[in-house]
Amino acid sequence: MxxxxxxxxxxxxxxxxxxxxxxxxxxxxxxxxxxxxxxxxxxxxxxxxxxxxxxxxxxxxxxxxxxxxxxxxxxxxxxxxxxxxxxxxxxxxxxxxxxxxxxxxxxxxxxxxxxxxxxxxxxxxxxxxxxxxxxxxxxxxxxxxxxxxxxxxxAFLPGRQERVGGRIIMDVAHNPDAMARLIEHLEPGPYVGVVGILADKDYAQMLAQLSSVCERLYLTPLDSPRSWQPAKLAGTWPQAVICASPDEAFAQALATGRPIIITGSFLTVGSLRERIICQG
Known part of the structure; x- marks a missing residue:
């Protein structure tokens, strides 16, 4: 450069x-x-x-x-x-x-x-x-x-229906079409979701899609000026838990013992993937 x-x-x-x-x-x-x-x-x-x-x-x-x-x-x-x-x-x-x-x-x-x-x-x-x-x-x-x-x-694409340890699925789906494809290939749940989405995406539709397979959604802001503000969604989605960070959302999801879907953005997966891979 x-x-x-x-x-x-x-x-x-x-x-x-x-x-x-x-x-x-x-x-x-x-x-x-x-x-x-x-x-x-x-x-x-x-x-x-x-x-x-x-x-x-x-x-x-x-x-x-x-x-x-x-x-x-x-x-x-x-x-x-x-x-x-x-x-x-x-x-x-x-x-x-x-x-x-x-x-x-x-x-x-x-x-x-x-x-x-x-x-x-x-x-x-x-x-x-x-x-x-x-x-x-x-x-x-x-x-x-x-x-x-x-x-x-x-062939392998990191963060595309990537499974780790038999319990965690990471997918960078960030629009309703991609989310539909992710859900289409899931095995029967129920799941919990770690979800971070950018504000200019159709997050209402994606949350509705995830709600069909997740009994609880842990919503997190992202490290971006374009991040959504999940705190504003409090009370809108009965199964949603508002978290302060991806790390907090993942920790709470992990504690449930349920299979976990990490999705909503490249930033969501990117913020957690390295740590998850290293921990196995």
Whole structure:
């Protein structure tokens, strides 16, 4: 960063924009064959969209970041579709109504839309579709995956339905769509939840979803200026316990002896994961 700042400092880049710049520079210096950039917010105005990709992928579209991207699936799909490039493939597993927007935008931009609707066998539907997208992306880019079943079986994302010690489940679900997918794959409970959510998320809907599987919810603020204020929810949710910190919420949840779901935000999982992993 010290090397790049004299050239880019006048641009007043955000933290995420610096991350994209530094990643691009690092990849270039290491001469990587394939670099994968995840869009942080939408697509059209995202920093990663300054890069000209060989392949663009829109996995799915759900209601999130509505203050910035729009309040409908169609509006958000239009933002995401702008990562497509003329003469290149736009790969997706989206369903309607997002699919129509992607198809129309791809045609306007001169991109080729490829739609996958059959998930990889042996996985839950959304995971199976993501796996199918990943394998198709390899094919488009000219790579052969010699042992796809092994590759998928051994793939691991920290904080995505991550289980520790047979009793703790950590998932960074931070919108109703992701929360629904988490709940869909839970074994029968009951559970208790450690929940921290950012204020600009649909926390009322997510708490309603969690209430269907959790007999008690331990609500905690997060170390962020965007944190919700769970104390304001006192009395709103009968099974909610207001805590001062993630550590306090986890300690109270642990004392119940019930299986625990830690969720609501990357910050919620991130604040507790290292300690939980170390303790086993």
């Amino acid at each position: 010290a090397e790049l700042e004299p050239r880019l400092g006048h641009l007043n880049l955000t933290y995420f924009e610096w991350c994209v710049v530094l990643a691009a520079e690092f990849f270039a210096r290491r001469a990587v064959e394939i670099a994968i950039f995840e869009i942080g917010l939408g697509g059209r105005l995202d920093a990663a969209n300054a890069i000209d990709p060989e392949l663009a992928i829109v996995t799915n579209v759900s209601l999130d970041h509505t203050d910035y991207l729009g309040e409908t699936i169609e509006a958000i799909a239009l933002e995401k579709a702008q990562i497509a490039r003329p003469g290149k493939i736009l790969l997706t597993a989206c369903a309607e109504p997002a699919l129509s927007v992607l198809r129309r935008t791809a045609a306007e931009l001169g991109a080729e839309l490829q739609l996958l609707t059959v998930p990889r066998a042996g996985l839950a539907r959304h995971q199976g579709l993501n796996a199918a997208l990943a394998l198709q992306a390899c094919r488009v880019l000219g790579f052969t995956v010699p042992h796809p079943d092994w590759a998928i079986a051994t």
